[in-house]
Structure formats: C-alpha cells, structure tokens
C-alpha cells in the first residue's frame with residue numbers, strides 16, 4: 057500500500073522513467089606532466105591537448121543536442137588526475153557511461169586509424185557502444201576503423217576499463233605517429249569530425265539502449281512561439297552564416313570551396329565586422345540546423361543558423 061502511494065506520488069509529480077537522466081563521464085586521457093603520445097611533427101599539439109579538445113567538443117555536442125543527458129569530465133584543464141582518481145570518480149559518482157578519449161602512437165609510422173577499446177568482449181554494452189563509435193568513424197567520418205579491441209587483443213588490461221563499474225570504452229582517435237593522421241588530428245576540421253562521430257555513435261547507442269528516455273530535444277515554448285508568429289505573419293527562410301569579417305573576402309576563396317553550396321557575402325555594418333558570409337536557403341529551421349552541423353565539420357566552427365524574412 058505504501059509502495060503504491062509512492063508510485064502514485066511519483067507519477068503525479070512526473071518522476072517517471074521518462075525523466076531519468078543519463079550521466080556520461082568523459083575522460084580526456086593524460087594531462088599535466090604526462091603528455092601522452094607526441095606527434096611526428098614537433099610543432100603539433102601533444103596527445104593530452106588533443107584529447108582535451110576532442111573530449112570537450114564531444115561533451116558540448118551531447119549537452120547541446122540531447123536532453124536528459126548530464127556530461128561530466130575527469131579534467132577540463134591541463135591537470136593530471138591519476139588513473140585511480142579517474143576510476144574513483146566514475147564509481148563514486150555512479151555514472152552510467154565512462155568514455156576515455158586518447159590518440160594513439162606506434163613505432164610503425166604507416167599505421168593509422170581509430171580503435172575503440174573495451175575491457176572484455178563479454179561486456180555486451182561496452183562492446184555495443186564501441187562498435188557504434190567505430191561504425192561512425194569508418195562511415196560518415198571517413199576514417200580507417202581498426203575495430204573494437206579487448207584485453208586479449210592488447211595483451212594487457214587498461215586500468216580505467218578494468219576497474220570502472222559501468223559501461224566503459226576507451227577511444228583511440230588516430231595515430232599521432234602517422235604524418236597524415238597527425239595533421240588531421242591537429243586540425244579543427246578533424247577534431248570536429250571525430251567529436252561528431254563520437255556524438256552520433258553515443259546518440260544511436262543511447263536511443264537503442266534506453267527507449268523510454270526522450271533524448272531528442274523538444275523546442276522551448278519561447279522558440280515555438282516565435283517560429284509560429286514568424287510563419288503566420290511573414291514567411292521566413294533560414295540560412296547558415298559561416299563567418300564574418302572586417303575586410304571583404306572573395307566568395308571564390310579556397311576555404312569556401314569545401315562547401316557544396318554557393319557562398320554569398322552580405323554587407324551588414326559600416327564599421328567593425330562589416331561582412332557576413334551565408335550559404336544555403338532552407339524552409340525549416342531543422343534543415344538549416346543539419347546543414348550548419350555539416351558546415352561546422354567542414355572547417356567553420358562558428359557557423360550559426362539565421363532567419364531571413366522574405367520580402
């Protein structure tokens with residue numbers, strides 16, 4: 057009877073399984089006095105810095121694009137939590153997922169590609185998540201996927217995978233000892249693509265593993281209201297602003313050629329950042345948002361969606 061009462065109370069207040077939140081602990085490998093692998097190119101960032109950049113981008117995508125997800129990090133600066141600290145944090149906070157981000161290295165400079173590591177092939181959930189990451193790396197992201205590896209493949213165990221009590225995967229985003237891959241890992245373009253691949257893999261996994269949780273963000277009441285009023289009064293279209301500049305840049309510039317649509321330069325002010333560059337025309341905000349994500353991956357991380365009123 058008491059139990060029924062609690063269940064009733066919970067459902068009255070909306071605390072059903074629907075409002076459950078998933079906590080993901082992202083672990084940027086190394087840090088502080090431990091740089092991790094060094095790039096073949098000495099002017100490049102070291103592994104610890106790249107891990108942090110990719111980890112933060114991945115975390116930002118998760119928090120911006122999904123609801124009912126909480127993202128935590130083992131470090132957000134150049135500090136070095138010990139491996140024990142990282143494991144303790146995951147276990148004491150009882151997070152649902154532990155994702156460690158690394159870049160690889162090998163004496164063989166020809167070796168390149170991504171790997172997703174699990175403790176054991178018998179941990180079904182960890183293997184499933186690792187497979188989703190590798191599927192994205194080898195698919196849309198266009199990387200070479202070297203597959204899912206476990207302790208037997210590595211011939212040694214990884215502390216952060218062995219002792220964490222939840223679903224855990226350690227991702228190797230590529231080899232810093234391979235020249236082409238080192239350049240890719242050091243580019244904003246490459247980092248964005250890797251982080252988006254991690255995001256898509258995580259999203260697919262979460263949606264399949266937790267069907268009762270609503271991960272898709274629903275529009276906020278304010279946004280819905282403005283969208284409604286703009287469509288009823290004047291019809292509007294959406295476009296993607298890729299950047300702005302103080303001095304005019306030719307729209308035939310090489311950096312714009314990566315985009316599959318024509319870039320248009322518009323003068324928006326008399327001083328300061330006088331020009332903006334827009335690309336595409338969309339009838340729905342969702343389509344514009346999708347294209348914005350694509351543009352960001354193509355090297356314009358500041359791209360935003362803007363509304364254009366039809367005249």
Ligand SMILES: [Zn+2]
Pocket residue numbers: 085086092093103158159
């Ligand atoms: Zn590492």
